[in-house]
Amino acid sequence: MSDILKHIEENPKETRRLIGLEYEQLQQLIENAEQLNYEKQALRESKKIRIIAGGGGRKPKLSVKEQIILTLVYLRQMTTFQLLGIQFGVSESTANDTFNYWLPILRELLPCSLLEQVKKNESDLIVVQEILTEYELIVDSYEQFRERPGDNEEQEKYFSGKKSNHTFKSQIIIMPDGRDIVDVVAGEPGTKSDITMFRENRDNFDPKQSFKGDLGDLGEDLIDTPIKKPRNKELTSDQKKSNKAFSSKRIFVEHRIRSVKIFRVVQDRFRLNPKKYEQVILTICGLVRLRIRALILPLEISAMSLG
Template sequence: MNNILKHIEENPKETQRLIGLEYEQLQQLIQNAERLHYEKQALLESQKVRIIAGGGGRKQKLSLREQIILTLVYLRHLTTFQLLGIQFGVSESTANDTFNYWLPYLRELMPSSLIEQVKKNASDYEVVKEILTDYELIIDSYEQVRERPGDNNEQKKYFSGKKSNHTFKSQMIILPDGSDIVDVVAGEPGPKSDITLFREYRSEFDTKQRFKGDKAYIGEDLITTPIKKPRNRELTTEQKEQNKMFSSKRIFIEHRIRSVKIFRVVQERFRLNPHKYEQVILTICGLVRLRIRALILPLEISAISSG
């Protein structure tokens, strides 16, 4: 048994520090990921034309549970695949392959937002959009440094003067109390303005939907923003108090973005293939929704160490 898995089983209260989820949430995720794995494998097996019986080949060094935890450890701590392989007793390439195998499974299991969760059912989607109009949703975006693109046109497209680096931009919309992520857009070019990004994806919501944003969204009628300081003048005491009150209501979006950045793959320079960026960020958002209990996965009565 891998030392990390053994440590989690012996010290379940430390699971959140190691993985980013509580022990029970990790248990839910492992059970659902294993079930999805077996379903996919059964489907592939049914489509094969076999000459010899199945069940042969080299046995995997890691159990399914260890493979899933390896993937979560990478997302949480952003270690190198070489070091990850040493930690789990496998080669660097096996650690890399394991991560790339399980990432899309985790992405499939955990919708990144409320909108994504209900969008598969058109009637549910319309109902949720209508319900959301009762709230003034909070919106913000953030940039993350990426590797410099090799193509000259691409590097110009992603170079952000604000960060003096090449960046991706992601947009997040949450409920007023931060209790759920309503919508996520990930992997846009960093230089794209916040208001332009919002307008490009505005159609996801009802035309009556209202939002609350920072000064980057001034000029958008649908978004309430702080009072801007007039040129060569100061804000009045009353206006400053209004802005302070506004910030206290908007702080929940900062907390939610911070909870996403607990996973260091979102916090530091993105080193993976840039085409995987959206998949990784949306997977992290799904993990955060599971962490804050906005997303509940089916749970069977069993322990991580069973089976």
């Protein structure tokens, strides 16, 4: 048993600090991930034509539980794979391979948003989209530094003037009280404006859906925004009060983005393969939904849960 797994088993209350989930949520996630992995392996085996019986070969050094925890520790702490390997008693390459094996399984198991959770059933999706029109959803975006692209065109594409660096941009839309993530768009170039991101993904919602945004969304009729300070003038006291009240209602999206950023792989400069960025961010959004109890495993969804 690895030292980290042993520590978690002996100190379950510290699980949230180590991997971002409560101990009970971790156990639930492991159980479901093991089942999904078993089903995938069984499907692969059924398609193989074997000359010798299965079950041979070198046995993995880590149990399935340890492999899943290794993946979660990387997302939460973003240590190097070399140090991660030392912590779990395996080589650096094994730690890397383990992470890359389990990341897509967790991604499949954890829908990143309410809309993704119901989209496989068109009738459920339509019902949820209609119910959401009863709320004014909150939309916001954030940028994350990435490694400098080697290609000149990629450098120009991802260079954000706002951050004076190369960045990925992501957009998150939540319920008014922050109790669930409704939609996520991840990994867009840092040069793309907030309003462009919103308009490119507007079809995910009912045409009557309303939103609450910030000054970056000015010009979009469907998004309510604060009052912009006129050039060379000051806002009136009433306008300032109005903006303060507006901000107090939008604060929930800042809290939810902070929940995403407790996973350091989102907070620090992204050092993995850039092609994995979307997969990583959406997986973490799924973990956040599990953390805040918006997502229940095994998956369940009902219109009543939105009320």
